[in-house]
Amino acid sequence: MTDRPPGEPGRTRAAGRSACGLFALAGVLAFAGMVQPGARAGDLLVVAVADLALAAVAWWTPQRGAPLLAVAALVVLAYSAWAFGGVAAGTGPFFVLLFAWVGLHHPPWTAVALAPLTASAYVAPLLATHQPPEVVGSAVVFVPVTTAVGEVIARRVRQLHRARMQVEAAERWRAALMVTLAHDVRAPLTSVQMALEMLDDDPQPEPSDRHRLAASALRQTARITRLAGGLLDAGRIEHGTLRLDRRPVPLRAAAEAAAALTPAAALTFIAVPADLVVDADPDRLEQILVNLIGNAARHGAAPFVVAASADGAAVDLSVRDHGTGVPDDKRAALFERYAPGAGGTPGSVGLGLWIVRELARAHGGDARYEPAEPGARFVVRLPAWSA
Template sequence: MKPESSIRARLALFTSAAVGALCMVFSIVLLFAINKMATQNLTKEVTAVGELTAYYVDRGQLVNPLPPIPQDLIRPVQVVAPDGRVVAATKDLQKRPPMAHFTPKSPGRVASAVVCDSVFPAGGCHIVVAQRVYRDGDWTIYSAAPTLPFFVYPGVASILVAGTVVFTGAIAYGARHTVTRSLRPVDAIRAQLDHIRSNNLSHRVPVPVAKDEIHRLARSVNDTLDALERTLEQQRRFCSDASHELRTPITAIRAQMEDALLASEDAGLHRLCDDVLPSVERLQSITSDLLTLTQLDAGVPGVRKPVDLTELITMELKSHHLNGMVVHRLAPGVMVRGDRSRLRQLICNLVQNAQRYASSTVTVTLRRVDRDPEAPGGVVELEVLDDGAGIAAEQRETVFQRFTRLDTARSRDAGGIGLGLPIARQIAESHGGALTIQDSDRGARFVVRLPSHS
C-alpha cells in the first residue's frame, strides 16, 4: 500500500471510529433519557392507582378483590391493615404476603422503591409505590408495575442503531473523499520532485491556488529547490575554479621536474628546490584557504575568548614584511570576543590585500563606537585603507565572491588567488559582524564592524 493511501485509510478509519463512538454515546444518552422519562410517567401512573385505592379506603368502601379501579389503570395493588395483614388485593396477588415492607414517614406522603423477586407472579423487578392513609390507624396501600427495560421502545433503538451505521459510513466515505482531494496536490508535488530528481533542478513543484498548508508547503519546497540550485551551482563553480587554481602550480611543478630530469647533469638539487618551492608554497596557500573556507561553510565553531584587538593588530603588523609605508591609528584596549587565530587571519588578509594594490601607503585604523542603534553594547570598527586605484561601486560585492579577481588584479604575479576577501568576510560574519567596502577619497576602504566586549 502506498503511503498516501495508508494516510487516507487511517484518517477515514479514525474519523469513522470517532463519529461512531460519538453516535453510540448519543444513542445511549438518548435511550437513558427516554427510559428515565418513561419510568417517571409509569411511577406517576402507579401512584395514581394507589391514590384511587386510598380514596376508597378512606371512605370505608374497600372490597376484595380490588377494584373498583378503571380497566386501563389496573396494576398489582395491596391494602395492608394497621396490624400488618393484607386485607385487600388485586386478583393476581390474592392470599400473598405484602409486596414490600417500607412505608412513608407520615400520612399523605408517598414513598417508592424498586423491589425484585417479591410476591409478583411474573417475577422480576417492580416499581412499588407506598402511600399512607389514616382510618382508625395507619393503613398502607402498595401499588406496583414492572420496571421498564433499558430499550423502552425497540423501534427507537433500531432507528438509532441503523442511523449510527449509516451516518458513520457516510462520514467515513466523505472523510476519505475529502482527504483524497486534499492530497492530490501532494501527489503532484511528489511526482514533480521525482521528475526533478531524475532530470535537473531547474523545474519547480506546482503551487496550489488555495492558500492552505499545502500551498505553503509547495512554496517552501520551491524556496528550498532555489537555495539548493544556487548551492549546487556555487559548488560546481567553486570546484571548477579550485581545479583551475590548483592546476597552475601543479603544472609548474611537473614542468620543472621534467626539465630537471631531461637535464639532470645541469640541474642541481638547490636549483630545483628554488624553482619548485614557490609553486609548492602557492599550492599550500590554496589548500589552506580551501580548508578554512570548508570549516567556515560547515559552521565549525572556534574558541571564543576575549581578545585585545589592538594588541593583535600590532603583533600582526610587526610579524609581516611590509612593502611601503603602513600608518596605524589604533585605540588602546579595544576588546572583542572571538577566535584569536581567525581574527588574526582576517587582519592578515585585509592588510595583504591593501599592500597588494596600494600605491605607497596603507592606513589601519581601529576605533570603538559606543553609541550604535544596531548594537546597544557598542561596536568596534577596523578600517584598512589603501591609496591605490580603488574599487568601483558596482564591483564592491563582486570582490567577495570566491576566486574573483578584478581586471587590475588578474595577474597571478600579484600573489592573489581570490579567496582572501571571501574568507575575511565569512570570519567577520561568524563573529556576529560584517565586512564592507565603503566610499573613500582614494583607494579601497575596507571596514570591519564587530560587537564590542567590555
C-alpha cells in the first residue's frame, strides 16, 4: 500500500510492481510443482511461463493499465484449473490474493466489475471437466466472498488514505498557523510597544500626540483581540459549542464599522442600502465582514466594494475586489478547513474563509464565491430581520 494519491511519482507503477511480485510467486511455484511425482509438467510449464511473462509485463505497467493485469491473471487461473481437471485447490488461494491486490490498489467498484469474469474463470473449468453440480455450485459462495475480500480491502485502504491525508493536512495547517500567528501577533505588538516607548520617552506629550499614540495602540490591541476571537470561534465551531446573540443589525453601519478596522478601509466602497437590517449576531457579522474585506485586501486589488441586496427573506452581502480572481483549480477548496487563501498564498492557513462560511451557516445562511470579471466576489447569505 502506498500513501500517495493517484498520479503522484512513486504511485504510477506501484500496482503493477506489486502484481509483478504476485505473478512471479505463482510462476516459481508452478516451476517447483513440475518436480513432484505425477505432475503434469507440460501444463505446469505453460502456467509458469504465462505467470512470469505477466510478471515482466506488470513491472512496466502504469497505474491506469493495472486492471488489465487482473483480467490476464483470471485467464491464466482458468487455464490452470482446467489443466488440472477442474481442481481449484491450487488456484483458489490465488483468486483471493488477486482480489486482495485489486483492493489494495484500486477503488471498490473494480472488484465488483471483475466479479462476472471471475465467476466465468472459476465455473468454466469446472463445467469443461464435468465436475458434479455441488462442486460447480461452490461458485455461489466462492465468487461473492472473493469479491467481498477485494471490496472490503479497497474501502479500508481508502479510509486509511483519507485519514492520513487529513492528519497531514492538519499538521501542515498547524505549522502554517504558527508562522501566521507569529507574524499577525508580532506586528501589532510592535506597534503597541513603539507607542508605549514614545509615551515613556515623553512623559508630557502634546494632547494630540497622546491621542494619536493611544488610538494606534488601541487599534492594534483590537486587532489582536479579533485574532484571538477568531481562533476561539474556530474551536467552538469545530466542537459544536458556538452560540449566537442574534438581534436586528443595520447592515450599512456594520459594513462601515468593519471597513474601518481593515487596512483597506480608505479604498473600500460601501454600496449597502441604509434600510437593510439582518437578523444576526453583531460580533459574528463584524467578523464575517472583517475576514472578507481582509481577504480581498491580501489577495485582490483595489477598489474593494462591499454591497448588499435583499432577496425575499434573505440578504446577500458581498465583498468584491478587482484583482485577478481565484484560479479555477483553487475554487473548490476555498471554504475548506485547511485550504489556502483565495489567492493560494503559500503559508496561508485557510482559516478566515472557513470561519466565514461556518458563521454564515450558523445563522441559517451560507457563503459562496463568484467570479467578478475582473476580480473575485465572495457572497454571504444572511436572514433578513422581520419585526
